[in-house]
């Protein structure tokens with residue numbers, strides 16, 4: 001079980017990365033989308049991965065020792081349209097999971113879609129006068145965007161969002177916060193970490209999991225992978241269950257490039273063979 005401390009800059013952690021990958025034969029690499037593969041932008045529809053992250057991920061997808069998964073707060077179909085390649089996708093913060101050619105939806109979340117629809121419709125009306133406030137209905141969850149809302153009006157949006165969810169959600173829905181957003185979802189103990197645990201359970205025991213993410217909902221996934229695997233937080237050095245951090249999606253590409261080159265070589269090297277090799281010529 002990992003605790004919340006300030007994550008270490010990744011440059012202090014490469015030795016740990018080397019030993020962790022050398023001890024494993026497979027890597028499960030799970031990646032968040034917004035703020036991780038794609039820089040944060042004002043308009044959610046305009047988010048796209050950096051070309052460097054796209055290329056590095058494509059290379060990892062083709063490596064036989066690596067399984068890749070996207071684990072996003074976006075709806076599954078939306079995130080799949082934005083980044084292609086991995087065999088596994090989790091959308092809506094883990095409430096929908098696409099793998100082995102099938103899509104599974106959390107049954108409780110599925111039952112609450114009509115309630116969520118009612119909340120999103122009511123919020124469209126109530127928040128209509130607020131400039132630049134946008135409601136994203138993702139079927140299983142909904143997002144109220146306040147990034148472009150004048151700062152002084154954000155508390156008003158928060159109050160209205162809670163009031164509408166209390167009225168139509170009737171304890172079946174709850175509000176949480178993310179990066180300049182209010183997320184509305186079913187009040188059930190399920191998140192990205194549960195999706196990562198399900199994905200990992202399918203893989204051989206000598207698989208090491210790495211999770212990279214930037215937001216509050218990524219913390220449950222960091223808790224699943226740490227301490228045997230590695231959680232990498234993108235952004236500030238505030239306390240996190242992740243042990244490492246990088247600054248930005250640009251630095252994420254550096255990590256992905258390293259994993260696709262040095263990392264894959266370490267996974268494929270047979271350490272038992274190495275220990276029986278005569279190393280005297282290296283001394």
Ligand SMILES: O=P(O)(O)OC[C@H]1O[C@H](O[C@H]2O[C@H](CO)[C@@H](O)[C@H](O)[C@H]2O)[C@H](O)[C@@H](O)[C@@H]1O
Nearest residue numbers: 033034040041042044072073074147179180181
């Ligand atoms: O789990 P993620 O893949 O990171 O998704 C979390 C939310 O990301 C999106 O919102 C965030 O990114 C937007 C585009 O950069 C930005 O405008 C917004 O302020 C951010 O919070 C997405 O629109 C949400 O549905 C996701 O839940």
